[in-house]
Amino acid sequence: MSETDDPEQDLGITESKEYATGDWYAEVVQKANLASYGPDGMSGFIVTRPRGYALWERLEAHLDGMFKQTGVQNAYFPMFIPESYLEREKEIVEGFDPEVAWVETAGTEELDERLAVRPTSESIINPYLSQWVRSHRDLPIRVNQWCSVVRWEATETKPFFRTKEFLWQEGHTAHETEAEAWDETTTRLDQYESVYEDVLAMPVLRGQKPDHDKFPGADTTTTVEALMPDGKSVQGGTSHYLGTSFAEAFDITYADEDETEQTAHTTSWGLSWRSLGALIMTHSDDQGLVLPPTVAPEQIVIVPIWQADTKEAVLDYASELAADLDDAGVRVELDDRDSRNPGFKYNEWELKGVPVRLEVGPNEVDDGEVTAVHRPDGETVTLDREGVNEAVRGELDEVYAKLYAAAEETLDGEIRDADSRAEILGTIGQHGGYVRAPWCGEEDCEAKIKDQIAAEIVMVPFPEDDDHHPDNEASDDEASDDADCAVCGEPAVRTAYYAKTY
């Protein structure tokens, strides 16, 4: 399949990342062949094309590997959940009323009880954990599924960021003690952080959601947050310590060593293809998609440059180079199409986000060299043909490091401090990004920001990560030790990060 050969295809990105971020994003997603919009009558759905799905597969392989090394087993639960099962969850907390799609008719049959297409699977997985857990010897139990879920959100669709059906993984675990369950919660948060930092080349902020913004029924919701170029924060993955509330509602109990019945502590955690949206949005530019080598379907494209009299020598040289890299495990594409000139090919592979282009012409053949060009910044390096496999790995690592460094620099520059309501509002209004401010812990104070500017507290750092936290003894930030809430002036208990969100 070579979708790119279509001569009618318009390769250029016409929108500007800086001035029309949303339109630019939609254009990149479509022109880089990552996704198409769903059928007529199904707004909010997307078709994930092979180049888009390949990103998800690589992310999944990495995260699934980490899960398996840390005791997680995959399973598969039905995609439908009886309404009465969902209702049980409502007992835990009011307000959990997801926008679900309902099946009421199947075949010729009117169902006695309507079935929800799963919006998340706590209410069907927990009853089985209850059956499977009898003794402390059955704990911990950790199940995960890679699947799609459906949430009938009315808001505007953005491929990967917000779709009515989305791919994700959801993990559900039960443990003997709070300490173990909390450890599980942070282990998964660490792994989500690793996905961003080690696979997607993006730094993230980690912390917990304010109590009023937790997953309903959770004791604590932890999150990794990523900053988008338009200054908004994306929730990159969440890991919930559920306390014993779900275990009580679904009767997940176990006999301890003394044969006394105890209630388990449970967790759940999920990461969706929104992470791909964040990836595309963060690194890409007005030439198109930019990808780190970790997830790029092709890490290297070789573009041979020839005239009639040099064609054979150049193509031989390029083919051998491609074969060597392939043998070395590099994902390499040799673009030897006759029907396209090198300039066209450069543009096309830049649009598609190949991290490093290797140019091979008569000069390279004569000198035993290869010219490497980095996708993010066009930096050009001459490599010796001998030892090229190693050298190419080095260039790929360098591209990764550049992408990470650029994202980190952006993030660092977009965290600003404020200590009054006016300053929070003004700073977010003017710059976007994160505004860090002492907070008393009351929802009311957040509301006074949210009502004015649609920004909210996206994250509260864990005390141990927070050098602005008043309780943090190790802090050298004297000012925060006795800080007052930036909004109400009462004593602050935590540092809050305010931002606009996706």
Added chain:
Amino acid sequence: MSETDDPEQDLGITESKEYATGDWYAEVVQKANLASYGPDGMSGFIVTRPRGYALWERLEAHLDGMFKQTGVQNAYFPMFIPESYLEREKEIVEGFDPEVAWVETAGTEELDERLAVRPTSESIINPYLSQWVRSHRDLPIRVNQWCSVVRWEATETKPFFRTKEFLWQEGHTAHETEAEAWDETTTRLDQYESVYEDVLAMPVLRGQKPDHDKFPGADTTTTVEALMPDGKSVQGGTSHYLGTSFAEAFDITYADEDETEQTAHTTSWGLSWRSLGALIMTHSDDQGLVLPPTVAPEQIVIVPIWQADTKEAVLDYASELAADLDDAGVRVELDDRDSRNPGFKYNEWELKGVPVRLEVGPNEVDDGEVTAVHRPDGETVTLDREGVNEAVRGELDEVYAKLYAAAEETLDGEIRDADSRAEILGTIGQHGGYVRAPWCGEEDCEAKIKDQIAAEIVMVPFPEDDDHHPDNEASDDEASDDADCAVCGEPAVRTAYYAKTY
């Protein structure tokens, strides 16, 4: 997680494979922790537990690897299909009216058009192939998705064999010519055959479905069929050459080299978790699950046998053995539980289908040996501790070969010839299995069998594979060269395999 530690769990299989195959199968599936039945009100659904899902993951990894080596790219299409899209498929052929589950309400919204939960995805994938294919340079195009589909069948549920929701893969391709599309069709059938023969240790029969039993709209439906121990045939995977009928209905056309518009030839092919049902059913026995090492979650279990005075030495020896095998890439479990005696452990791991058990006691420690026991037949072999990694691989290969040989012997003994209607009926009635008979090609003749005994033509070998085919010049079976249809007595054109089916 150690679900097996539950002292209340009843480990023994109580039903007989020979005398109560269905009940025995259900018991093995549940007691080996492969699957649980779905929630109340959702009969026909199962929960695939980690040990069951691990089998699917290994099968998927193998098949997906073959797909990718042969030009297939994975993608993901929406789980819902608008009714009008499904209707377009009805234009191709009457009678395609799958029992689908319908979503009519979502959130608070009544949908303008109801959405089917996909029963298969031709009708949503083909419109996109139509968009993506413009020129002959875009062909071939091959997309596959691993997903679940829903078919609201009323018949009795059997885990993996027949469930309302099931996991599968579905591949959809378009090609320039009939020859290429037919080559695609047989390539996928070959890969399905390989899954059975090289991964699931099961021989299969390959051929095509009678015309009256093809996938609706297909030109040719090819199938691999597996024999179950109760003498019934299971359709193990199907690969369809669709001709141009779907391309015409969904407008999949391309400009050829002369810029003339041509209609593409398409294929589709699918393999579901029914393959796991066939696997479990074929090899397992009255002690429980039997698995080939290729898919077994644990390939080896080490059971140490100690007294108080030998415990330390035995456990040291066993741990080192486990570490060595693990380093060598063998999936090994060391069962060092204090709370269970060796006999209990043997039974438990036999139930769970671990292919080879290694016993390690004081004698083995003294002699520098390891005792290996094959799950399928209890054969016991003494291995030198030195070089044990290699030796264990040899034992695992031997277990695979034993399973395959046993299944092959059964299959070979269950193919019988018949040349009259009475003989077909009598042979299937008495023995089950396959009855091979010359056939005129008319559905009526099959009906005369089907009406009497619920057996049908499950497969017609391809001419080149069929040494009973009257057209086959190379055949040394003189009798079939001028055979008459076993049912009507008219000249036979093909050989038919009759069997009862799942």
